[in-house]
Each structure stands twice: as structure tokens, then as C-alpha cells.
Amino acid sequence: MKQYKRLWVILAIIMIGSFTLLGYFGKEVYNERPPIPTAFVDQHGKVIYSEADIYAGQSAWQGIGGMSVGSVWGHGAYQAPDWTADWIHREVLGWLDQQAQRQFGKPYAELAERDKATLNYDSKVAFRTNTYNPENGQVTLSDDRIRSIQAVAAYYDKLFGDDPSMHTLREKYAMKENTLADPEARRQMNAFYFWSAWAASTNRPGTDVTYTNNWPHEPLIGNEPTPENVIWSIASVVMLIFGVGFIIWVWAFFTHQQHIEVEAPAADPLSLVKLTPSQKSLGKYLLVVAALFLVQALLGGATAHYTVEGQEFYGIPLADWLPYSLTRTWHIQASIFWIATGFLAAGLFLVPIINGGKDPKFQKLGVDVLFWALIAVVVCSFAGQFIAVKGWMAPSLNWWFGHQGYEFVEIGRVWQIALFIGLVLWLYLMLRGIWAALRAPGDKSLLILFTMGAAAIGIFYAPALVYGEHTHISIMEYWRWWVVHLWVEGFFEVFATCSVGFIFYNLGVVSKHTATTASLLAAMMFMIGGIPGTFHHLYFSGTTTPITAIGAMFSALEVVPLVLLGYDAFENWTVQHKAIWMKPMRWPLMFFIAVSFWNMLGAGVFGFLINPPISLYYLQGLNTTPNHGHAALFGVYGFLALGFSLMVLRYIRPTLKLNERLMGIAFVCLNLGLLLMLTTSLLPVGIIQANASIGVGLWWARSVEFLEQTPIIHTLRWVRTIGDFIFIGGAAAYLLQMAVGLMHKEPKAVEKA
Numbered sequence: 001m002k003q004y005k006r007l008w009v010i011l012a013i014i015m016i017g018s019f020t021l022l023g024y025f026g027k028e029v030y031n032e033r034p035p036i037p038t039a040f041v042d043q044h045g046k047v048i049y050s051e052a053d054i055y056a057g058q059s060a061w062q063g064i065g066g067m068s069v070g071s072v073w074g075h076g077a078y079q080a081p082d083w084t085a086d087w088i089h090r091e092v093l094g095w096l097d098q099q100a101q102r103q104f105g106k107p108y109a110e111l112a113e114r115d116k117a118t119l120n121y122d123s124k125v126a127f128r129t130n131t132y133n134p135e136n137g138q139v140t141l142s143d144d145r146i147r148s149i150q151a152v153a154a155y156y157d158k159l160f161g162d163d164p165s166m167h168t169l170r171e172k173y174a175m176k177e178n179t180l181a182d183p184e185a186r187r188q189m190n191a192f193y194f195w196s197a198w199a200a201s202t203n204r205p206g207t208d209v210t211y212t213n214n215w216p217h218e219p220l221i222g223n224e225p226t227p228e229n230v231i232w233s234i235a236s237v238v239m240l241i242f243g244v245g246f247i248i249w250v251w252a253f254f255t256h257q258q259h260i261e262v263e264a265p266a267a268d269p270l271s272l273v274k275l276t277p278s279q280k281s282l283g284k285y286l287l288v289v290a291a292l293f294l295v296q297a298l299l300g301g302a303t304a305h306y307t308v309e310g311q312e313f314y315g316i317p318l319a320d321w322l323p324y325s326l327t328r329t330w331h332i333q334a335s336i337f338w339i340a341t342g343f344l345a346a347g348l349f350l351v352p353i354i355n356g357g358k359d360p361k362f363q364k365l366g367v368d369v370l371f372w373a374l375i376a377v378v379v380c381s382f383a384g385q386f387i388a389v390k391g392w393m394a395p396s397l398n399w400w401f402g403h404q405g406y407e408f409v410e411i412g413r414v415w416q417i418a419l420f421i422g423l424v425l426w427l428y429l430m431l432r433g434i435w436a437a438l439r440a441p442g443d444k445s446l447l448i449l450f451t452m453g454a455a456a457i458g459i460f461y462a463p464a465l466v467y468g469e470h471t472h473i474s475i476m477e478y479w480r481w482w483v484v485h486l487w488v489e490g491f492f493e494v495f496a497t498c499s500v501g502f503i504f505y506n507l508g509v510v511s512k513h514t515a516t517t518a519s520l521l522a523a524m525m526f527m528i529g530g531i532p533g534t535f536h537h538l539y540f541s542g543t544t545t546p547i548t549a550i551g552a553m554f555s556a557l558e559v560v561p562l563v564l565l566g567y568d569a570f571e572n573w574t575v576q577h578k579a580i581w582m583k584p585m586r587w588p589l590m591f592f593i594a595v596s597f598w599n600m601l602g603a604g605v606f607g608f609l610i611n612p613p614i615s616l617y618y619l620q621g622l623n624t625t626p627n628h629g630h631a632a633l634f635g636v637y638g639f640l641a642l643g644f645s646l647m648v649l650r651y652i653r654p655t656l657k658l659n660e661r662l663m664g665i666a667f668v669c670l671n672l673g674l675l676l677m678l679t680t681s682l683l684p685v686g687i688i689q690a691n692a693s694i695g696v697g698l699w700w701a702r703s704v705e706f707l708e709q710t711p712i713i714h715t716l717r718w719v720r721t722i723g724d725f726i727f728i729g730g731a732a733a734y735l736l737q738m739a740v741g742l743m744h745k746e747p748k749a750v751e752k753a
Contacts, residue, residue: 003513004445007520014524018531018554025535025550026478033474034199034211034542038137042146049191051137055470057192060185062469063398064160065325065389066405069175072196073212073541074620074698075477076407077328079307080173081702082621085216087152087197089699092123092220094148099123124222127201128210139198153190160186171310172704174324181391196473199542213548215540215617216698225617228545233614236552240608243560247525265508267581276352277364279652283742284371285345286645290738292338292378293642297731299331301724304681307717326389329403329410330382335633336408336488337378342641343492344370344426346499347454349648351433353506354447360432367429373422380418381411388412399469406476408484409464420461427458446516449523450502453495460487474542481537488637490530496640497522500592503647509582522561529557539613540620548613555611562604584650587663591643594671598635606631606678618693622701624686627678635674642670642734649741656744659737666733673727681720685713 036055040048061069067076070083093108099119100108108119131140141149158166162178170177180186199211201221214223302313303324311319348367352359387393388402401412409416434451438444463482467475501515535543535551606628610619619625649656688710693701700706707713 003443004516004520007517007524008445011520011524011527014528015531018527021532021550021554022534025532025546028546029474029478029538029543032204032542032544033472034204035132035134035137036195036472037132037139040139040141040194040198042141042143048141048146048149049194053188053191054195056185057188057190057195058473059395059399059469060180060182060189061192062405063185063388063391063393063395063403064180064405065329065403066410067407068325068328068405068410069179070173071621072193073200073473073477074216075541076621077325078621078623078626078702079310079324080175082216082698083193084196084200085218085621085698085702087156087193088127088201088216088218088223089220089697090152090155091145091148091194091197092127092201092218094151095126095144096120096123096220098144098147120220123220127221128203128208130202130205132202132205149194153187153194156190156193157183157186160189169704172708174306174310174319176311176319176323176325178391185395200540204544211542212540213543213545215620217618217693218697218699220697225614226545228548229539229613229617232545232549232552233612235549236556236612239553240556240559243529243557247560269506269508273353273357275652275654276357276359278359278367279349279352281364281367281371282345282349282648282652285341285348286649286738287742288371288375289338289342289345289641289645290735292334292341293638294728294731294735296331296334296338297728299327299334301721301728303327303331304717304720304724308714323389326386329385329389332408333381333385333410335638337374339492339633339637339641341374342645343457343495344374345648346644347426347430347457347495349651350499350502351430354437355433356436360429363429363432366425370422370425370429373418373425377411377415377418377422381415384412384415385410404469406480408488409480413465416461416464420465423458423461427454430454430458443512443516446498446502446505446512446519449516449519450495450498453491453498453523456491457487457495460491463487472542474538477538477541481534485534485537486531488633490526492637492640493526493530494523496637496644497526499644507582525561526558529554529560533558536611536616539616552611552613556608559604559608559611562600584658585647587658587667588643588647588650590667591639591646594639594667595636595643598631598639598674602628602631602635606683618698619686619690621698622686622689622693623682624690627682627686630674630682631678639670645738649738653741653744653746655746656741659740662733662737662740666730666737669726669730669733671730673723673725673730676723677720677727678723680723681716685716688713 036051039050042048061072070077070080070086072082073084074082076082096108096119099122100106100111100115103119104111104115108116111119126142126145132138133140159169159173159175160180161183162181167177170179180189200216201218201223202210204211209226210223213229214226217223217225302318302322305313306319306324306327309315310324311317351363384393384401385403388398393402399412400414404410404412404416411419431451431454434447434454437447438451461483463479463486466479498519501510501519504510505512505515531554532550533555535547536555537551539548539551606624610616610624610628646658650658689701689706692706
């Protein structure tokens with residue numbers, strides 16, 4: 001390790017410093033979260049909503065699908081409204097109508113612009129003034145506000161119930177009939193929605209800024225971007241430019257001095273090693289990856305179709321059994337399950353190689369137990385979510401066995417615990433094979449980094465277990481993004497880089513020095529921006545300016561290493577030509593090249609599009625977010641998992657020749673389908689919505705009136721069907737290739753070798 005000592009020291013400094021920032025400013029999230037009052041009361045002390053109502057409403061919201069039914073504070077689904085923005089606008093309009101009738105004798109909409117401006121000023125004072133009393137924890141509301149709140153609550157009660165007058169609107173919002181059947185639960189959910197709106201429209205004590213940094217955009221009460229928002233947005237762009245220039249200089253000089261070319265061996269070194277029982281048993285993992293991938297693609301197509309037929313699928317009343325909230329939940333969860341399974345399979349395949357070509361004792365048993373445990377988690381969690389969304393599960397059981405309501409971590413807590421235990425078991429199976437290799441003489445830098453990446457994947461799902469059913473949503477968001485951002489977007493990336501480097505080194509097509517150096521540099525670059533960059537998800541989640549500053553500056557650095565991915569793609573392309581025996585590796589390498597492209601476009605370009613605070617202020621909760629999400633999650637981690645699965649298939653079926661036509665269809669259709677999905681639907685719809693959000697407000701950009709009155713949006717949603725069908729065709733071709741490959745019978749001579 002001596003020759004890499006400087007790199008290890010730099011990496012250690014980055015890791016310690018980055019987690020220190022994440023932890024220190026995490027304390028800011030805890031300390032400055034918007035208060036949940038003991039009660040909202042009228043001027044005579046009568047309780048309108050209590051703290052218990054708000055917490056019970058949070059649970060009711062989780063039970064119907066939570067972030068898969070519209071969004072709160074901009075986080076969630078994009079079909080129904082953002083309930084925070086929608087509530088604020090409706091409540092403010094109700095208040096303004098009362099003032100207009102009292103002062104001018106007619107509705108607010110009929111007033112002259114000068115009179116409207118006067119009332120708008122009054123509404124800003126009325127809504128932005130904080131009446132929270134820290135001594136008794138109560139918020140006092142005026143009679144006018146209470147009447148407006150009651151009117152909005154009555155509207156929501158009809159919308160989330162089965163009132164016939166709201167049927168068309170529910171259909172436009174892709175909400176099932178009787179979304180929340182219990183009237184008392186609807187009243188409590190209204191309390192939660194109102195609290196989220198109160199926090200987003202009330203000034204933080206001692207400031208002229210709301211608890212959510214003036215988000216969402218609502219001109220009627222003066223919710224506009226803060227000066228700090230603009231300042232740190234400019235700073236993030238400057239940081240990006242500096243980072244890109246700096247990394248190109250460093251990379252150019254460093255690689256010029258350190259790159260070492262090697263001559264590929266005459267035969268594939270891995271093919272000369274006898275397959276172990278645990279490696280042979282990985283076929284079922286690969287089949288699950290491909291099958292769940294196709295299921296996820298089909299669910300995605302159905303979910304997208306709900307945007308044009310809110311309760312039907314080409315005339316079939318699908319929402320009666322699989323409503324939008326459920327298909328969207330399963331679509332997201334299936335992606336996490338199959339991508340994670342692909343990564344786990346790749347790690348388990350490498351263990352015997354690391355262990356000198358043999359299995360640790362009982363390794364096959366562990367691999368089989370882990371597989372069936374993962375299957376149980378998938379089946380049980382999906383069943384629990386189905387029962388919860390259908391309204392058949394007791395509210396007291398929902399959090400534990402049903403639907404948590406939080407995007408990407410929706411599965412019930414019992415299934416989360418089971419999944420975490422499974423990941424720890426996977427890590428144990430990994431370490432059993434790695435331990436002996438770590439004790440052997442020689443340089444272990446690459447192996448240590450690989451081990452650290454595996455440990456992070458096994459351990460960093462744990463933050464999903466930190467928060468509870470009634471944890472404050474600001475704190476929940478902090479820990480949720482530890483999972484979504486750090487676990488998925490951070491450590492998966494490092495583990496993937498180390499795994500690819502480790503495989504190429506063992507194949508003899510890159511030197512150990514080159515693989516180690518590249519992996520260490522990649523880990524540094526991903527972590528320095530990726531860890532504190534987690535805060536860019538929390539700009540408007542009840543946090544303060546320091547969170548905005550840290551998130552903006554460091555999230556800009558996340559884009560920096562992506563400028564080098566063209567070089568990475570070139571390396572993956574050329575490595576297949578280093579030896580004739582590398583030819584069977586063509587398709588896994590093609591998938592890795594796709595990763596580089598989508599990492600640059602999806603994570604880099606589309607990610608930075610919504611990263612600066614001023615950009616996210618207007619774009620949060622619009623289709624620009626799933627545009628980034630699809631391009632980054634599938635484009636990067638999806639293609640990685642598919643590439644890893646093909647690589648494992650290539651070695652557990654050594655004589656198999658992949659069907660060039662099937663693989664060509666899969667590769668082209670997946671890339672083309674994804675590209676069409678983004679460029680013909682998600683991105684243009686997001687841009688149209690952005691114009692509405694900037695010009696009028698978020699409530700308007702997400703409203704059914706705007707979406708239905710803009711014909712091009714309806715057309716673009718239908719056009720997306722083309723990309724979806726092409727993509728699903730690619731997923732089907734991939735599954736067919738995987739099934740055919742796993743059914744391939746090896747010659748007896750090969751099996752005995």
C-alpha cells in the first residue's frame with residue numbers, strides 16, 4: 001500500500017471531512033425543523049387541529065401511498081397536485097374572497113388590479129406572520145383563515161372520498177375512488193396537509209423567510225426566491241466550472257505519468273478457474289434480475305398510461321385493482337430490488353475468485369438462503385403494499401407491514417428490517433472469502449477498496465431504519481436521502497468502479513496499478529461531492545441557509561467526475577480488442593459503455609439542470625425530476641446491473657454464445673426507448689411546466705386545469721407510449737436471452753474441468 005499512501009490519505013481526509021459536514025449540518029436539520037404545534041386554535045382557544053391529528057394524518061397519508069399520490073413539499077408523484085402548494089393557493093384564494101366581499105362587495109377575481117394588489121399585500125401579512133407561541137406550542141388563527149381552511153378541507157374530503165361530483169377530477173389525478181374511505185382519517189390527513197402548507201407559508205421567527213425557504217412559488221403571499229437562493233446558485237455554477245477545469249488538469253497530468261499498458265494473456269484467466277458450487281448457483285439471481293426488470297418496465301408503462309387515462313388502461317378499469325399509487329410504488333421498488341440483486345450477484349461471483357478459486361465453507365448454502373430471503377422480501381413487501389393501498393390493512397399495521405409512503409423506501413418496516421438482514425448476510429458471505437486474501441502478502445489496496453465498497457452497500461441501508469412512523473418529515477427526509485442518495489447514488493457507484501477494475505485486473509487486460517489508481521481516484525471524486533451533496537435534496541424541506549449553501553456547492557462537484565466518462569467509455573471499448581478471448585465480453589462491455597453515456601447525460605446534464613437552488617425552486621415536483629431520475633437510475637445503475645449479470649452469465653455458462661440478434665435488440669431498444677421517453681415526453685413536459693411554475697406558481701404547473709388546457713402536454717403523454725413500447729421490447733429481449741442462456745447445457749468435459 002505504500003505506493004498509494006498519498007491517495008489513501010487524501011481519500012481518508014475526504015471521507016472524514018465529508019461525513020463530518022453531513023453529520024454537523026444534519027444537527028441543523030434537527031434543530032431548525034418547523035415546529036409541529038400542540039394545536040392550531042381560534043381566537044377563543046378552540047382547537048381546529050391538534051398535534052395528534054397531524055401525526056395521525058401523516059399515518060393516514062402514508063397508508064394510501066404517501067408520495068405515490070401527489071407530493072408534499074415537492075417530493076413524490078407528479079400526476080396529482082403537490083398538496084402543499086395546492087392547499088396554500090386554495091386557502092389564500094378563500095381568504096382573499098372573504099376580504100373582497102367585505103371591502104368591495106364582489107369576488108376577488110372581479111376586482112381591479114389595484115384593489116387586488118392591496119389585498120395581496122394584506123394576504124402576505126396575514127399568512128406570513130408567525131403566530132406560533134413557543135410557551136404553549138399553539139398557533140392562533142383568525143376567523144377568516146379558519147373559514148378558508150374549512151372550505152379547503154371540505155374540498156379535500158370530497159376528493160379523497162367517493163363523492164360523485166369529484167369523479168372526473170379523481171380520474172385526471174389518477175386517484176382511485178374512495179382513496180381514503182374513513183372520514184375521520186380524511187379529516188386527520190387534512191390536518192397534515194394543512195400543517196405542511198402552514199410551514200411553507202409562515203415566516204421562520206426573526207426572519208422574512210418561510211420555514212421552507214419561501215418554497216413553493218406563490219406570488220399571492222410573496223413566496224419568491226430568497227437572495228441566498230440566488231447567491232448560492234451562482235456560487236454552485238462557479239464551483240462546477242472550477243471543478244471541471246481542476247479535475248481535467250489533475251487527471252491529464254496524473255494519468256500521463258501513471259498509466260501502464262499490459263499485454264493481455266493468451267487465454268482468459270477466469271475461464272481457467274473451475275467454477276465453484278456457489279458460482280453455479282447464481283443463475284437464479286440472474287433470472288430474477290431479468291424477470292423483475294421486465295415486470296418493472298411493464299409497471300412503468302402502465303403508470304405512464306395513467307397520465308392519459310387516469311383510472312383505466314386502454315378502457316380496462318385497471319385502477320379497481322392496481323391504481324396509479326400502487327403501480328408507481330411497485331415500479332420504483334422493483335427497480336431497487338433487481339438492480340441490487342444484480343450487484344449482489346456480481347459480488348458473490350467474485351468471492352471464490354478472491355478466495356483462490358474455492359468456496360468458503362457452506363458458501364453455496366449461504367448463497368441459496370440469501371436468494372430465497374430476497375424473494376420472500378419482494379413477495380411479502382409487494383403483497384403488504386397491495387393490501388394497504390386497497391384499504392384492507394388495519395391502520396396500526398400499515399407502517400410495519402404495508403406502505404410507509406416515502407418514495408424509494410416504501411416497503412413496510414418489517415420487510416425493511418428483513419432486507420437489511422439480507423444485506424448484512426450478503427456482506428458476511430463476501431467477507432468470508434475476502435478475509436483470507438486480505439491476510440495474504442502483497443499489495444491489497446484494490447481489494448481493500450473493493451471490501452469497503454461492499455461494506456458500504458451492506459451497511460448503508462441502515463439509515464432507512466432510523467426514522468419512525470411519526471418522525472418529523474424534515475428529519476425523515478434527511479435520513480431518507482442517506483439511503484437514496486448515499487446508498488444508491490454514492491456507494492453503488494464506488495462498488496461498481498472497484499468491481500469492474502477488479503475484474504479487468506483479474507482478466508489481465510489492465511495492470512493492477514492502473515485499476516487501483518483509477519478506483520481510488522474515482523472513489524475520491526464521487527465521495528467529495530456525493531456525501532455533502534446529499535443536502536441538495538433538502539433545500540425546501542424545512543431547512544435553513546447553511547443546508548442550501550453546502551448542498552449547492554458540493555452537489556455541483558458531483559458533476560465534475562462525469563466529464564471524464566468519455567475516457568472511461570473509450571477504455572471499456574478498447575479493452576475488448578486486447579485479446580480474441582475477450583470477444584464474448586462484448587455485450588457486457590457495451591452495457592458498461594452505455595453506463596458512461598447515461599452517467600454523463602442523466603446524472604450530469606439532467607442532474608445539474610435541477611441542482612442549483614434557483615433552478616430547483618421552480619422545478620421541484622415537475623417532470624424535470626423524473627427526467628433526471630429515469631436517465632440516472634436506469635441509465636447508470638440499471639445498465640450496470642444488466643452488464644454485471646451478462647458478465648456473470650458469460651462465466652457460469654462458459655461455452656454459451658450470446659445471440660447477437662437478441663442482444664442487439666435489447667441494447668438498441670433499451671437505449672432508444674429511454675432516449676425517446678425522455679426527449680419526447682418527460683423533458684418537454686417538464687419545460688412547459690417550468691414556464692408555468694416560473695410565471696404563475698407551482699400550484700398552476702401541477703393543476704389539472706393547466707395540464708388539460710395545454711393540448712401539447714396531452715399529445716406528449718401519448719407520444720411517450722412509443723418510447724415505452726420500444727423499451728419494454730428491449731427488456732423482453734434481455735429476459736429471453738437470459739432464459740436461453742441459463743438453459744444452455746454445458747458439455748460434460750467443461751462441467752468436469
